[in-house]
Amino acid sequence: MVTTEEKKKTGANPSVPAEGKVVQVMGVVVDAEFPSGKLPAIYNAVRIKQPASGNVKEIDIVAEVQQHVGDNRVRTVALASTDGLSRGALVVDTGDCIKVPVGKETLGRLLNVLGEPIDNEGPINAQEKWPIHRNAPSMEDQKTSWEVLETGIKVIDLLTPYPKGGKIGLFGGAGVGKTVLIMELIRNIATEHGGLSVFAGVGERTREGNDLLLDMKESKVIEKTALVFGQMNEPPGTRLRIGLTGLTLAEYFRDVGKQDVLLFIDNIFRFVQAGAEVSALLGRMPSAVGYQPNLATEMASLQERITSTRSGSITSVQAIYVPADDLTDPAPAASFAHLDATTVLSRLIVDKGIYPAVDPLDSTSRILDPNIVGEDHYNVAREVQRILQKYRELQDIIAILGMEELSEGDKVVVSRARKIERFLSQPFFVAQEFSGHP
Known part of the structure; x- marks a missing residue:
């Protein structure tokens, strides 16, 4: 600032x-x-x-x-x-710097990067405007204790619990279900917890933004959500700043409203991509794989403001597109350092027809700890991961020799693992029209 x-x-x-x-x-x-x-x-x-x-x-x-x-x-x-x-x-x-309207007047509304309404529902008569460039909360203002956020999604709540006030990354390639998972989380938090959400659409498809808006209106979730969109067709400057606009709305609810807020960012990769475009246009020398030289600084300017304070919390769920499914790409790698939990969506699990396609072995959570989630939860989660890991090791043998060649103990492991996989899948409310399941 x-x-x-x-x-x-x-x-x-x-x-x-x-x-x-x-x-x-x-x-x-x-x-x-x-x-x-x-x-x-x-x-x-x-x-x-x-x-x-x-x-x-x-x-x-x-x-x-x-x-x-x-x-x-x-x-x-x-x-x-x-x-x-x-x-x-x-x-x-x-x-x-750019100032945007904040407060309860923004709930149920769709804004652009400048805080102007783009939903054709009249002006936003907010009492206050806040600058989008702000300092992160100081060390003494931040809260350090952990609390679990219940999402209502079995595989997440069991194996990769989300911390309240934490930063969660949804990693996955194109078409594995990142946006659908975010929409389900918005629906569950609003319906079951009555919590406020801010959704920042950063460089994603305009059609998806339109679908999200219509779905949220239909399910009445929009009354507890503020949306800011800077979609694919917008200039790179807009896509670079739209995340900060959404974050500023969330900061107001946390700092002034003293509430626990969910901030959804879809997609952090597009934020990095916009930064690379702006950097090239400004004539800066590119770094690895053509990304901007200030990639880490730019990422930190957004991520460090997302935290819990003594007055409230911002829990951020960020969809992170992984180019060519390569987790070592500098864009997803730069975000790893900031995350408290990672949910990896796997194309191999999509191919099995299991949704949500969360990879239970690649996904992690900092709070899967017996001191936080309890001894029973921790032991069950670790045993589930052990069975699924053993099943993964046996899959090559099954593919080449068939189930008959396995020992009786291994057959039991395979049977249990397949039951666990089916148990961890579930139909989503927001995908009801596609799945046919209520």
């Missing part, structure tokens, strides 16, 4: 909006020149305006300052399309 001291150094004065002009347009990257001593601070929002002329419509877009490039110029990233924008257009410094 930009401090007042930094603003003084750049000469920015929020009471008198500084005006400049566009000097260069490179896609969504716009360079603007300001009078000497009136340079906007880094992360300030600037408004770019251009009147209609000929076939070009009137332009009024917001951009975020990313770099000071010398000669009284700043490099900004536009949060909307720059089609038709030309040099000489007016640029007005807002004197602050």
Whole structure:
């Protein structure tokens, strides 16, 4: 977050909006020149305006300052399309970073990255607006004790329990059920616990966003949920900041409303991808596999703000797309360090027709500990994992030689493992129209 001291150094004065002009347009990257001593601070929002002329419509877009490039110029990233924008257009410094409406007025509404409603249901008359760039809670404000969050999903509650106020990663390739699992969690938390949720759609399919909105309206879950969308068709600047917008809404409910909030982010990989696009547009040298050099810093700026405090908690469930099912890719690897539990969705389990396709051996939880979940729960979970691990080891023998070649003890293990697999699957409320199961 930009401090007042930094603003003084750049000469920015929020009471008198500084005006400049566009000097260069490179896609969504716009360079603007300001009078000497009136340079906007880094992360300030600037408004770019251009009147209609000929076939070009009137332009009024917001951009975020990313770099000071010398000669009284700043490099900004536009949060909307720059089609038709030309040099000489007016640029007005807002004197602050992007601010979004917060509070109960946002519940049941769908917002964009700037906090503007995009659900055609009128304006949001919120009492307060908060900046999207904020500091993480201090060490002394954070809560360190663990508490289990019941999800109503058997395989998760038994083998990878979610901590309240923790960060959970849903790992999986394309089409293994990450979004469906998130929708089920939203439904269960709202219906069974009456909890508030914030859903941030980061660079995902517009159709999925539309389906989610309609499903939530139908199930009345939307009354306890705020949604912010920056989908695939949006510029990279929007996809990079939409996660921070959703997080800011959740922080208000935690810090002011003193509530336990669920923050769903779908998809963290698209957040990283947007950061890589912005980094390339700004001319930074790429690092491993073409990702941005500040990947770890960018990830931490989002993740460190997601935590439990003495007043409330934010529990984050983040879908993380794994490129080519490679968990060593820098994008999923960068998120591992921040997570308290990981739920890995496996294509091999999808091929068996078992849903949710949670891999019980690859998935982990920091709180699967007898001191937290209890001795009985811990022992049952470990025994289930032992049986499933033994079954996995026997599968090659079964495939080559058949069940008949196994010892009687191994046949019992296989029988138990198959029963456990079926027990850990369950029909989802949100997938009822596809599965036919109520």
